[in-house]
Amino acid sequence: MKKIPLAMQDISELEIKAVNDAIRSERLSLGPRLSAFEEAVCNYVGCRYAVAVSSGTAALHIGMIAAGIKQNDEVITTSFSFIASANSILYVGARPVFVDIDPKTWQMDTDKIEEAITQKTKAILAVHIFGQPVQMQPILKIAEKYNLLVLEDSCEAIGAEIDGKKAGTIGKWGCFAFYPNKQITTGEGGMLITNDENIAKIARSLRNQGRGESEKWLSHERLGYNYRLSELQAALGWAQMQRIDYLIRRREEIAKMYIERLKDNPKIVLQEIAPNVKMSWFVFVVRLADEFGIEDRDKLLSMLREEGIQTNPYFAPIHLQNFYREMFGYKEGELPITEHISARSFALPFYTKLTESEIDFVCERLNKLIDKL
Numbered sequence: 001m002k003k004i005p006l007a008m009q010d011i012s013e014l015e016i017k018a019v020n021d022a023i024r025s026e027r028l029s030l031g032p033r034l035s036a037f038e039e040a041v042c043n044y045v046g047c048r049y050a051v052a053v054s055s056g057t058a059a060l061h062i063g064m065i066a067a068g069i070k071q072n073d074e075v076i077t078t079s080f081s082f083i084a085s086a087n088s089i090l091y092v093g094a095r096p097v098f099v100d101i102d103p104k105t106w107q108m109d110t111d112k113i114e115e116a117i118t119q120k121t122k123a124i125l126a127v128h129i130f131g132q133p134v135q136m137q138p139i140l141k142i143a144e145k146y147n148l149l150v151l152e153d154s155c156e157a158i159g160a161e162i163d164g165k166k167a168g169t170i171g172k173w174g175c176f177a178f179y180p181n182k183q184i185t186t187g188e189g190g191m192l193i194t195n196d197e198n199i200a201k202i203a204r205s206l207r208n209q210g211r212g213e214s215e216k217w218l219s220h221e222r223l224g225y226n227y228r229l230s231e232l233q234a235a236l237g238w239a240q241m242q243r244i245d246y247l248i249r250r251r252e253e254i255a256k257m258y259i260e261r262l263k264d265n266p267k268i269v270l271q272e273i274a275p276n277v278k279m280s281w282f283v284f285v286v287r288l289a290d291e292f293g294i295e296d297r298d299k300l301l302s303m304l305r306e307e308g309i310q311t312n313p314y315f316a317p318i319h320l321q322n323f324y325r326e327m328f329g330y331k332e333g334e335l336p337i338t339e340h341i342s343a344r345s346f347a348l349p350f351y352t353k354l355t356e357s358e359i360d361f362v363c364e365r366l367n368k369l370i371d372k373l
């Protein structure tokens with residue numbers, strides 16, 4: 001039986017040649033390929049500074065430190081995300097405060113932010129889930145009113161836009177991730193982007209063991225980390241950036257083929273896309289209609305897997321992970337919309353090399369198997 005994976009990178013000869021050249025070069029770390037990759041991303045999104053690091057999670061972590069988020073601060077964010085979003089807040093000893101999501105777009109419900117603000121609130125971490133930017137205008141307004149920082153976890157949204165602005169360039173900083181299932185990959189990798197010179201300076205120092213601007217080898221100005229990205233990875237990332245318009249366009253075509261084939265099934269609900277948004281499709285997630293429950297979803301996923309179609313629940317709410325329950329006492333029922341959507345949502349195979357006949361097959365099986373629930 002043919003297996004259709006959930007995700008798959010898109011590597012061309014250009015990437016292979018770039019990595020080959022890197023491995024033959026004199027420098028395997030902190031060399032010209034790192035700067036070339038950073039510059040390519042800066043030019044693409046239109047920001048001043050980019051600091052490439054070893055993962056998207058590392059970018060979030062140094063971003064939190066550089067923004068001055070500290071012990072006992074509170075940061076407002078969404079529970080309907082990948083766990084790294086909220087973990088980055090925990091890394092600096094601060095507390096993630098979750099607001100519920102919009103039932104249609106599945107993004108943070110900006111109407112619920114104000115009621116979550118306390119004396120301790122320092123920032124709003126906006127997360128652009130599945131490649132759709134969350135509504136930034138209301139977030140910026142609230143942030144201004146209460147003097148809060150706006151930070152962007154744009155790890156799923158490189159190339160996406162809202163109100164004509166690229167995701168990640170609207171807040172104090174944004175970040176990207178380059179794990180193989182993302183729009184572009186470096187194997188493992190991430191990047192912090194900002195227009196703030198000071199944030200960029202601190203981030204550069206933090207990724208390189210807290211070294212100062214001179215990067216003098218045994219002089220350390222602050223508690224830093226080894227979050228460097230190697231020249232091999234930077235070469236891969238640079239080559240992917242040369243192809244990013246194609247990669248995003250192809251993902252859009254695949255998404256449209258899915259939408260076309262699933263939109264008329266009343267048992268499937270698709271993510272609504274706000275009119276002021278340009279998507280950069282990261283995953284293709286759908287959900288079962290309200291009449292179904294989590295057991296139906298899980299049964300459907302195992303039936304799909306039996307047909308060779310890889311699929312996964314997407315996302316599990318962060319606040320219901322065991323260690324979050326233990327740390328903060330979260331219980332079911334606290335974020336009803338997040339919990340309602342997560343119990344019914346799942347990701348379908350999604351990558352540039354999916355063929356139309358594979359999409360036909362996935363949708364045909366999905367539409368049939370749902371009727372067995």
Ligand SMILES: *Cc1c(COP(=O)(O)O)cnc(C)c1O
Nearest residue numbers: 055056057082084155156177179
């Ligand atoms: C992928 C992702 C990250 C982190 O990426 P890694 O490179 O795997 O560390 C952070 N936040 C979100 C929302 C993501 O999807």
